[in-house]
Amino acid sequence: MRNVWLITRREFLSRIRSGAFIASTLIMMVALLGATMIPFLMQGSSAPLAVTVLDRTGQVLAPLQEAVARSAGGRPVVLTPGEGDEERLIAEARAQDASVLIIEGTYPGDLHARFLYTSMGDLSDSHLVTEPLAQLVRAARLSERGLPAEVAGEVLQPLTIEARQLTAGQERDADQFVGSIFLALGAVMSVYLITVINSQFVFQGVLEEKVSRVVEVMAAAVRPTEMMVGKILGLGLLGVVQYLAMMAAWLGGTLATAQNMGVTAGGITPRVALLIMAFVVLSYAMNSSVLAALGATVSRMEDSQTVVSPVLLLMMLPMFLITPVMTEPNGTLATVLSFVPIWTPIVMLLRVMLAEVPAVQVGISLVALAATTGLLAWGSGRIYRAALLTFGTRPTLKQLWQYLRTG
Amino acid sequence: MTLEVQHVSKAFGPVKAVQDVSFTVPAGRVCGLLGSNGAGKTTTMRMIMRIFLPDQGEIRWHGRPVTDAVRSGFGYLPEERGLYPKMQVREQLIYLTQLKGLDRAEAARQVDLWIDRLGLGEYALRKVEQLSKGNQQKVQFAAAAASRPELCILDEPFTGLDPMNTMVMEQAFRTLAGEGTTILFSSHNMDQVEALCDDVVLIHRSRVVMAGSLRDVKRAARRQTVRLRVESGDYGFLQEFPGIRMQTAAGGAIEIAVPEGLDPNRLLARALAAGTVTEYSLGEPSLREIYIEKVGGADA
Numbered sequence: 086m087r088n089v090w091l092i093t094r095r096e097f098l099s100r101i102r103s104g105a106f107i108a109s110t111l112i113m114m115v116a117l118l119g120a121t122m123i124p125f126l127m128q129g130s131s132a133p134l135a136v137t138v139l140d141r142t143g144q145v146l147a148p149l150q151e152a153v154a155r156s157a158g159g160r161p162v163v164l165t166p167g168e169g170d171e172e173r174l175i176a177e178a179r180a181q182d183a184s185v186l187i188i189e190g191t192y193p194g195d196l197h198a199r200f201l202y203t204s205m206g207d208l209s210d211s212h213l214v215t216e217p218l219a220q221l222v223r224a225a226r227l228s229e230r231g232l233p234a235e236v237a238g239e240v241l242q243p244l245t246i247e248a249r250q251l252t253a254g255q256e257r258d259a260d261q262f263v264g265s266i267f268l269a270l271g272a273v274m275s276v277y278l279i280t281v282i283n284s285q286f287v288f289q290g291v292l293e294e295k296v297s298r299v300v301e302v303m304a305a306a307v308r309p310t311e312m313m314v315g316k317i318l319g320l321g322l323l324g325v326v327q328y329l330a331m332m333a334a335w336l337g338g339t340l341a342t343a344q345n346m347g348v349t350a351g352g353i354t355p356r357v358a359l360l361i362m363a364f365v366v367l368s369y370a371m372n373s374s375v376l377a378a379l380g381a382t383v384s385r386m387e388d389s390q391t392v393v394s395p396v397l398l399l400m401m402l403p404m405f406l407i408t409p410v411m412t413e414p415n416g417t418l419a420t421v422l423s424f425v426p427i428w429t430p431i432v433m434l435l436r437v438m439l440a441e442v443p444a445v446q447v448g449i450s451l452v453a454l455a456a457t458t459g460l461l462a463w464g465s466g467r468i469y470r471a472a473l474l475t476f477g478t479r480p481t482l483k484q485l486w487q488y489l490r491t492g
Numbered sequence: 493m494t495l496e497v498q499h500v501s502k503a504f505g506p507v508k509a510v511q512d513v514s515f516t517v518p519a520g521r522v523c524g525l526l527g528s529n530g531a532g533k534t535t536t537m538r539m540i541m542r543i544f545l546p547d548q549g550e551i552r553w554h555g556r557p558v559t560d561a562v563r564s565g566f567g568y569l570p571e572e573r574g575l576y577p578k579m580q581v582r583e584q585l586i587y588l589t590q591l592k593g594l595d596r597a598e599a600a601r602q603v604d605l606w607i608d609r610l611g612l613g614e615y616a617l618r619k620v621e622q623l624s625k626g627n628q629q630k631v632q633f634a635a636a637a638a639s640r641p642e643l644c645i646l647d648e649p650f651t652g653l654d655p656m657n658t659m660v661m662e663q664a665f666r667t668l669a670g671e672g673t674t675i676l677f678s679s680h681n682m683d684q685v686e687a688l689c690d691d692v693v694l695i696h697r698s699r700v701v702m703a704g705s706l707r708d709v710k711r712a713a714r715r716q717t718v719r720l721r722v723e724s725g726d727y728g729f730l731q732e733f734p735g736i737r738m739q740t741a742a743g744g745a746i747e748i749a750v751p752e753g754l755d756p757n758r759l760l761a762r763a764l765a766a767g768t769v770t771e772y773s774l775g776e777p778s779l780r781e782i783y784i785e786k787v788g789g790a791d792a
Binding site: 091099298302303 | 538541543544560563564570572575577578579587588591632635
């Protein structure tokens with residue numbers, strides 16, 4: 086145990102001080118922060134929606150300003166009266182990044198309106214002006230046909246349809262569901278980073294020891310199992326540090342986004358938190374031991390990509406399938422993928438966080454993951470022992486089988 | 493305290509790397525493990541260090557089989573040098589010494605001692621990758637010696653060193669031996685082995701062909717060697733003596749293995765008749781001669 090601790094400590098300290106580690110952690114934090122802010126950034130600008138209104142009817146602007154003021158929600162709107170030449174107004178609006186609303190024809194019977202915008206954000210928020218305008222025109226038309234204004238107002242009252250997600254025990258409103266998606270994506274991304282990306286450090290570490298030939302000095306001092314476990318634990322601890330840093334970035338980003346979008350960020354229940362921990366530990370143990378064994382079979386940097394790429398691709402596969410899994414968390418594809426141990430941590434976690442998954446399914450997937458992790462760690466240990474001091478041979482499946490038998 | 497290698501064999505697939513190898517190294521002695529490239533020296537050393545386990549046979553220390561716990565008392569310098577390139581010299585040595593069971597304070601004390609002995613003081617806080625190959629080799633030697641090992645296995649410790657570094661390393665080697673450490677080391681430099689060793693083991697084609705103290709090995713050769721140098725450098729007259737074997741030595745001299753029944757004085761008389769003799773000595777055969785005789789001159 087003493088040697089395992091010494092190796093763990095060296096692996097942890099030698100990397101946490103390295104510029105590469107610090108830089109990669111910062112980059113991942115920024116990436117994660119950026120990812121959580123995307124919905125907010127896509128929402129458009131928080132600056133007022135400035136619209137120059139060229140009202141050729143002379144009857145719409147004043148009631149429209151009142152209507153817009155009454156229906157205020159989200160982004161503030163500033164309507165400025167415009168006069169004169171249309172071309173000049175458009176040029177001025179373009180220079181000021183403002184939009185232009187041109188109202189022509191006969192009010193209210195034969196009205197024609199054009200909304201000219203300069204940014205996608207203005208287009209997506211144009212409903213803040215166009216909907217009150219439409220309501221105003223409809224009310225005026227009804228009034229023209231003899232319907233009292235207050236009655237017309239009642240008829241045209243917007244209908245609010247409340248969307249709620251159905252779960253077994255409770256209902257969640259749509260805002261909460263959006264919050265859950267943020268939470269699920271953040272959780273999945275962090276599990277992926279710690280279990281797949283961090284496992285690659287183990288592969289690189291083993292390979293570096295072989296290339297620098299320090300492996301023989303180590304093998305003469307400690308057991309191969311101690312080397313492998315020490316390395317996995319040391320780099321695992323490093324992963325935990327990285328994980329905490331990323332969690333901070335993700336949590337900060339999620340809370341900021343949820344607050345700005347006016348939605349509720351979902352919370353993590355103790356059950357989900359435990360599940361995340363179990364998935365991280367088991368998945369990291371599985372991936373890192375497999376990659377440690379593969380690292381031991383390679384003795385030249387140039388062979389490393391050939392060996393590790395197919396395995397990494399396999400590990401990454403669920404990340405390419407996030408959209409269909411999120412669309413139908415309890416669909417056949419998501420259900421089947423969540424029982425494949427190598428993909429369980431990503432897919433099952435996503436399912437659990439977005440839908441009701443029967444406890445028995447979660448239990449079975451956990452047991453399968455634990456059993457597979459045990460089996461692969463055992464096999465990887467044998468391959469690692471047998472391959473550690475082999476140099477110059479390119480690893481083939483036949484060679485791996487031979488290592489497994491002799492290790 | 494004796495290292496006992498008893499009927500040890502090891503094969504890698506169809507290749508028999510070591511076959512029925514047996515020898516002993518008494519405590520506190522320095523033993524040279526000799527043999528041509530691929531003879532099985534490195535495999536034997538790796539088996540002593542439990543890097544490989546023998547297919548057959550047993551290795552004992554203090555009369556007990558070598559286990560992981562026993563091995564922690566051994567120091568090792570592998571043929572393929574290897575250190576963590578980005579780690580500081582002193583920190584790395586302390587780490588490797590701690591892995592041998594010493595606590596940090598004692599490891600640091602021993603490491604500082606060997607850094608001083610090997611003249612590595614100015615490099616102690618540098619990364620290994622910033623050192624020359626010679627200095628890296630000295631660091632590797634310190635890694636083997638700093639754990640105060642009972643037995644030190646050194647696989648070609650002097651290979652690739654310049655004369656100055658060789659001298660420093662030989663001095664460190666003698667210090668280690670002087671402190672009572674049993675040493676088994678391999679080398680292709682017969683003069684060096686002869687100068688440093690008490691015992692020798694010669695492995696040829698994966699089997700031991702000769703083992704014992706240097707004195708006994710030389711006595712067992714049962715013949716004499718003449719070292720001769722003539723001013724003209726023409727040794728053609730030696731063809732008059734059938735069955736004679738000779739090889740060139742340093743300084744233009746030659747070493748002649750005197751066959752049984754030939755009086756060495758006849759050689760001297762013939763040489764004097766041929767010209768001016770600038771050097772003549774009669775003695776036991778050198779280890780180099782014995783080695784060549786045993787392995788047929790293959791890799792000398």
